[in-house]
Each structure stands twice: as C-alpha cells, then as structure tokens.
Amino acid sequence: MKEPEKIHLKFLGGARTVTGSKTLLEVGDTKILIDCGLFQGLKELRRKNWQKIIRDASEIDCVLLTHAHLDHCGYLPILVKNGFKGKIYCTHPTRELATIVLRDSGKIQEEDANRANRYEYSSHSPAMPLYTQAHAEAVSKHFSTHNYEEWVLIEPEIKFQFLNAGHILGSAMVELKMHGRTFVFSGDIGRTNPMLLYPPKKMPQADYLIVESTYGDREHDTTDVKTELELIIKETHRRGGILMVPTFSIERVQEIMFLIYQLRKDGRMPEIPVYLDSPMGIRATEIFEDYPKWQDLSREDLKHMYEGIRWVNTYEASKAIVKDKKSKIVLAGSGMLQGGRILHYLNAHMGNENNTLLFTGYQAEGTRGRSILNGSSSIKFFGEYHKAKCQIASISSLSAHGDRTELIEWMKHFKAAPKKVFLNHGEPHQLDAFRVWIQSKLGWEVVVPCPEESFEV
Structure with missing residues (x-):
C-alpha cells in the first residue's frame, strides 16, 4: 500500500497576530499559498513586510485569496515583484476589489515616502515605498476568478472550491482537497446575520480546520x-x-x-x-x-x-x-x-x-x-x-467578524471533529481564550501556531 503524501502546513503570517495572513501548504514540489497579506499595526510587525518571508516567490505555484482586505491581499505586489508566476485564484468581486485596494496601497506608500523625504522625518534616507502603484498593477494579470461552490482543479490530486464567508463582498472560505485530506480555511468569517450579505456557508466536514479568532475572547454588543x-x-x-x-x-x-x-x-x-x-x-x-x-x-x-x-x-x-x-x-x-x-x-x-x-x-x-x-x-x-x-x-x-459564540455555532455543523484545529488571525489573548472555549464547548484538539511554525499533517 502506497504511503500517503506528506503535507506540510506553515504559518508565515497571521500567527499570533491579526494581520499579515499567509499560510503555506506544501506537498512534494507543489506549494500553495492561502492569502498573501500585509502586516499592519505595530512597527515590529510592519518591519516583517520588508523581510523575505517567502524565500523564493517563483516556487509558489498559486495563491488562493479569501478576500480583498489589505491584511489578506496586500503582500501580493511584493510576491509578484519577487518572481511569482502562477495564478491568484479568487471570486469575481474579490478580483475587482483587490485591484483597487492594491492600487490605493501602492499610492499611499509612495505618498508617505515622498512626504517623509520632503519633511525629513523618516529614519531612512531616502525613505522608500514598500511597493508602488506600478507593482500593484502588475498583480492583475495573475487573477483567475470563480463563483462560489465551483470546484477548481489545480493538479490531479488537488482541487478546491470557494464558499461564502459573509465577511465582505466576495469573501470566501476555502475547502481544499489534497491527496485524500480535506482542509478548510475559514478566511474571515462574518456575522450570523450580516447586514448586506448572505450568512456564512455551513461546512459539513474537514480533516484540518484553520479558523480565524479575531473575537475569540468575547461576544459582540447586542445594542441596536x-x-x-x-x-x-x-x-x-x-x-x-x-x-x-x-x-x-x-x-x-x-x-x-x-x-x-x-x-x-x-x-x-x-x-x-x-x-x-x-x-x-x-x-x-x-x-x-x-x-x-x-x-x-x-x-x-x-x-x-x-x-x-x-x-x-x-x-x-x-x-x-x-x-x-x-x-x-x-x-x-x-x-x-x-x-x-x-x-x-x-x-x-x-x-x-x-x-x-x-x-x-x-x-x-x-x-x-x-x-x-x-x-x-x-x-x-x-x-x-x-x-x-x-x-x-x-x-x-x-463588526464584520463573528464573535466566539457565532464561530462555535458555525463549527457545530461539522458532522465529526476535525483531526486538528489551527487558530490564526488573532492577538495572543484572543487565541488562547478561543482555544480554551473550543476545547470546553466541543472537545476538539486545538493548536495555536507560532509565527513561521510548520506542521506535518
């Protein structure tokens, strides 16, 4: 009997922080990136945007983009600038929204660098933008767009579909079937009853669940x-x-x-x-x-x-x-x-x-x-x-993120417990609180990855 292919799951961003979402799946020579976001907020996090977190961008086969927020798509211009040649899969609205988000990000970074040079308040001389509008424009040719619940074949043993996440227009969860194992990446999950959108899609099953934890430590205010x-x-x-x-x-x-x-x-x-x-x-x-x-x-x-x-x-x-x-x-x-x-x-x-x-x-x-x-x-x-x-x-x-009760209710629709749950997209206290909450409510095995930590699954 043939040994199952070894799959490695590596958290390059969004681990123990809310921003910079980047998760790498590796099987054999195939490398798939789920989201490719910018780090934001603390200076120590923003410095990571200047580091070569992805050693060789040309080795990444494709990106599965959950939605168009900067902390999920904002690193794409750097990935392309550094040699990425593959497809960026996303929904139709996500392509259009990400295009304007990235262009605006490049513009703001150029303006900030120019202003810092003009008034000499940068610690770098000269101040340089992380990327430009031209770098942002170069991303557009890589987009490959799809509807919800449309299976897409990447390789004979690898396919995925996007499912409505109810977070922003076009936002998606990713259900990825790879060499006999099913991964579900939640992306950012919306509220049970979003104001403008349809509710998040219920998931029946996953071997491995990677789920956000932005509000894993609380319930939202119910004031009208x-x-x-x-x-x-x-x-x-x-x-x-x-x-x-x-x-x-x-x-x-x-x-x-x-x-x-x-x-x-x-x-x-x-x-x-x-x-x-x-x-x-x-x-x-x-x-x-x-x-x-x-x-x-x-x-x-x-x-x-x-x-x-x-x-x-x-x-x-x-x-x-x-x-x-x-x-x-x-x-x-x-x-x-x-x-x-x-x-x-x-x-x-x-x-x-x-x-x-x-x-x-x-x-x-x-x-x-x-x-x-x-x-x-x-x-x-x-x-x-x-x-x-x-x-x-x-x-x-x-908030456009589900709170801990809404996330647990979403998880309760799984017919069986995943083999392992990985928590990302949360600050440390939120992640730890949500880990304890899931274990107490569902009894599932939960892991809180460290930055750049890798798991064989």
Whole structure:
C-alpha cells in the first residue's frame, strides 16, 4: 500500500497576530499559498513586510485569496515583484476589489515616502515605498476568478472550491482537497446575520480546520446599531459639530451608508449633509452596485441606499470640505487612521470638543485608532503630534467578524471533529481564550501556531 503524501502546513503570517495572513501548504514540489497579506499595526510587525518571508516567490505555484482586505491581499505586489508566476485564484468581486485596494496601497506608500523625504522625518534616507502603484498593477494579470461552490482543479490530486464567508463582498472560505485530506480555511468569517450579505456557508466536514479568532475572547454588543448611530448623529448635530467616521472602504462604509439611508427613510435623521470622501470607498461602492446578486438586499434598497450621499471625487473638493466648519457627517478612510483623507479632517477638527470621532471597526494593535480608543490624548501623523480634544465614540456591534459564540455555532455543523484545529488571525489573548472555549464547548484538539511554525499533517 502506497504511503500517503506528506503535507506540510506553515504559518508565515497571521500567527499570533491579526494581520499579515499567509499560510503555506506544501506537498512534494507543489506549494500553495492561502492569502498573501500585509502586516499592519505595530512597527515590529510592519518591519516583517520588508523581510523575505517567502524565500523564493517563483516556487509558489498559486495563491488562493479569501478576500480583498489589505491584511489578506496586500503582500501580493511584493510576491509578484519577487518572481511569482502562477495564478491568484479568487471570486469575481474579490478580483475587482483587490485591484483597487492594491492600487490605493501602492499610492499611499509612495505618498508617505515622498512626504517623509520632503519633511525629513523618516529614519531612512531616502525613505522608500514598500511597493508602488506600478507593482500593484502588475498583480492583475495573475487573477483567475470563480463563483462560489465551483470546484477548481489545480493538479490531479488537488482541487478546491470557494464558499461564502459573509465577511465582505466576495469573501470566501476555502475547502481544499489534497491527496485524500480535506482542509478548510475559514478566511474571515462574518456575522450570523450580516447586514448586506448572505450568512456564512455551513461546512459539513474537514480533516484540518484553520479558523480565524479575531473575537475569540468575547461576544459582540447586542445594542441596536441603528439606534446607537442615530443618537451619536443627533448629539453631534445638536452641538453644531462634525461627525468624522474613519471607515474601511469595503463593506463597512457601505453598511454605514445603508444605516443612514434607513434612518432617513424612517425620519430619524436631522437635516445634515453626508460626504463620502474616499476615492477607494467610491470605487468600491461602484463595484458593490455591479454585484447585486451577491448581496442579500431588496431591489428597492439596492436602488436607493446611496441616495443623498455626496461623493467627493476631487482633492480640491475634499480640501474645501475640510476647511468648512459647518455641522456634517464625513466618511473617510482609512479605518484605523493609518493614512488617507481622514487625517486631514483630524488635523483640522480633532481639537474641537464639539466634534466627534466615531470608530466603527476593529482597531489593530499599534494603529493610531487603537491608541485613541485606549485613551491616548494625542496621536502622531504628518510628522508631529496632534491633541484629541473631540468626543470619541465607538460602535463595536458593527463588526464584520463573528464573535466566539457565532464561530462555535458555525463549527457545530461539522458532522465529526476535525483531526486538528489551527487558530490564526488573532492577538495572543484572543487565541488562547478561543482555544480554551473550543476545547470546553466541543472537545476538539486545538493548536495555536507560532509565527513561521510548520506542521506535518
């Protein structure tokens, strides 16, 4: 009887951290990468982006991309720059969204390097971008797109399918059958009842489960999110203030606009202008409009949900809105205050206690957003420190990640326990808490991999 092929599973990123997702599967000479994301947040993590974590990119046969968030796709330009020649498999919306995410990332990195050189506040001389817009554009020719539940053959003994993850438009779990073994990579799993999308697909079976743990230590707040947003809007408007909402351009900004549309429709919104000042957010919203069947919304909602939102298309228009001190709502990237036009609004309006800075998504360790939420009185950007005198608010129930109870309920649909569960995409305390939670609720064997740790399965 022939010995089964040895398969090695190596966690190159997303191990004991939320960002930098990269998991390598090796069998014989075949190497498959699941996700290829950027490290974000703490400086020690961001430094890893400059290291050659993948020794020889030309040896990677293909990439299976779960979704278009930067911490899952943002390293692709470096992979291609370093010699990757294979296919990047993803869903149709993911290709379109990843294209704009990567282009925007290259642009921001070029701008940051240029600004650092101009004002001489970088520790490197000259400051260089991690990659450029041109490097980002070079990724597009590698995409191979597929629908959910469509089996794709990589080799005679290796095939996979994407399944709806309910996290963002086009997000997917990966079911991979390889030499008689079944692997399920959760990617990022959405809520049980997502606002705009269909719920995550239930999985019947896996030999090995690799699952995210972003909120593995808690349940989400059950406060009605629409009411919470309504109160924040009305209170800021009563003070004559500006509501600044740093938004993630994919899914979160569309959810905020949908909530504003519902509040207006119900007569629960004051007369206040709402601006979407995010070039990438505008482009992402246009992509959302191209994929109505991938969203769990009525025709009426799909038709009207973006009405009344003023899209800011030019930098000149953005500068004029920044200067205007009248009460308004501004949705601008980036979601963790790591770049984008939101910084110009903070520069102009964060020092006024009548204004509000509203967080609506996860703030990774080491980001400006996390610093503010943790109570810091000032944050550094544009080379200097800025005091935060405005009101700080947060809506945690808007998360696009399932909490520990939702993740456990998803796992309960497995007909049998996997041979092993690997936890990734979480900070150490979340991972450890979720490991204990799974073992107590399901009795499954759970492993929390270290960075670059390899397992034979």
